[in-house]
Amino acid sequence: MFAVLALCVSLSHLANGHGVLTWPPNRQNGSMANAGACAWDDCVWYSDFVTIPGEATVNDEEFRTFNVKVSTGPGDWSRKNPWRAPGTAKVFGSGCGVYGGREDFVLGSSGRLQGFFPPGVNGLELPAKSPTVWPKGSTQEVAWAITANHGGGYSYRLCPKGENITEECFQKTVLRFVGDKQWLIYGNVTQMGDSIGYELPQLELPLKVIRNGTFPAGSEWARNPIPSCLMFDQAQCEGLPRDQYISCAQAASGYDVVVCPPNWVQFPEPFPGLSGHVPYWRSHLGPDVPQWINLMGGEQGNPPMSRGFPISIMDLVKVPEDLPEGEYLLSWRWDCEQSS
Ligand SMILES: *[C@@H]1O[C@H](CO)[C@@H](O)[C@H](O)[C@H]1NC(C)=O
Ligand SMILES: *[C@@H]1O[C@H](CO)[C@@H](O)[C@H](O)[C@H]1NC(C)=O
Ligand SMILES: *[C@@H]1O[C@H](CO)[C@@H](O)[C@H](O)[C@H]1NC(C)=O
Ligand SMILES: *[C@@H]1O[C@H](CO)[C@@H](O)[C@H](O)[C@H]1NC(C)=O
DSSP states (O other): OEEEEEEOOOOOOOSSOOEEEEESOOTTOOOTTTGGGOGGGTTOEEOOSOOOSSOOOOOOGGGOOSSTTOOSSTTOTTTTSGGGSTTOSOOSTTSSOEETSOSSOOTTSSSOOOOSSOTTOBGGGSOOOOOEEEETTOEEEEEEEESSOOOOEEEEEEEETTSOOOHHHHHTSBOEEOSSEEEEEEOSBEETTEEOGGGSOOEEEEOOEEOSSOSSTTOOEEEOOSOOBOSSOGGGGTTSOHHHHHHHHHHHTTTTSSSOOTTOBSSOOSSTTOOOSSOEEEBSOOTTSOOHHHHTTOOOBTTBEEESOSEEEEEEEEOOTTOOSEEEEEEEEEEOSSOO
C-alpha cells in the first residue's frame, strides 16, 4: 500500500553553478525556507565538466534556455551541454551528487567549497533524514531551488533502497509529472527583521515537459521556467582558459547585476521581472549559518544578505501505481544548458 522514501538528492552538470532539492526533506539539507541560499553547502552536490556523448536533441526554441534561437553551426555554443540531450551525460557518484562536482577533485571545479567534507564525497554517504511516506498511485509535491541559474531542466527518479544505488538504477523509474502547472513558492524571506516569505503569493505558471529526445527514452523532464540574463552572447567567451571562461560566462548571464535589465533575458519571463542569474535577498539565516554569499566574499551584514533565488519551483509527480511496496531513495537530476 505504501512506498516509503528515504531521500537523497542528485544534482548534476554545473560548472560553478548550483541548485538544491528543497522538498521533501533530504540528506543534503535543502529546505524550502532556505530556498537557493546554499546554506551548509546544500547546493554543491553535482557533477562537473560532463557533456553529452551524442548529438543535441533539444533544439526547439520552446524548450531551450540559453542562446535559444541558435541550434546549429559554430554559434551554437551549448550544443554539448547536458540539457541538449537530457539524461545522456554521465554523472559521478551514485545519482545522489558528489561534493564539489568531481570524484578526482581538480582546481577550477565547483569554484569554492566551505569544506564541510573533503571534495568528492558521495552524497549517498550523508546521514539519512526521516523517511517520507508516499502512497502508491498518489500525487506528491516535490520542489527545488536555484542558487546559480544555468537554465536547463530536471527530472525526479526513484531507486529501491535495498539495491545498489546508482544513476542507472534511478533511470529505471523516472517519475511522471502531473497536470500542466507548476508553482513558485517563496522561502523564509525577511524584511526589516520580519519574516514575510510565507505571506507572499504562490505563483502558478504553465509547466513545460519534454519527453522526446530524452534518456531513458520517453522519460519526462521539465524545463527550468526562470530565464537567466542575457548581457552579451556567451559565444564571445569561447576559447578562453577555463577560469576566465567561467568568469566571462557568468558576466554574460548577469552574475552581479542583481536584476536583469528589462528584456535582457535568455527567454521570456514567466512574470514581469522574474529572471536572473544569482539574485540577492534577505533571508532568515543568521551570520552563524554558512551560505553561498560567504563563499563569494560578499558582505555578510547582520542578518546577512543571501544569494541565490528566494523561491522554490514546485511540481506534482505521480507515484507509480505498480511500484512494489518498500523503501526507496528519491533523486532529483538537473541537467544544465549554460554549463557542462
Ligand atoms: C546540515 O545542517 C546541519 C546544521 O543544521 C549541519 O550540522 C550538517 O553538517 C549539515 N549537513 C550537511 C550534509 O551539510
Ligand atoms: C522527436 O525528436 C526528433 C529529433 O530530436 C524528431 O526527429 C522527431 O520528429 C520528434 N518527434 C516528435 C513526435 O516530436
Ligand atoms: C554498485 O555500483 C557501483 C557504482 O556506484 C559500482 O562500482 C559497483 O560495481 C556496483 N556493484 C554491484 C554489485 O553491482
Ligand atoms: C523563518 O525565519 C524566522 C526568523 O526570521 C524564524 O524564527 C523561523 O523559525 C523561520 N522558519 C523556518 C521554517 O525556518
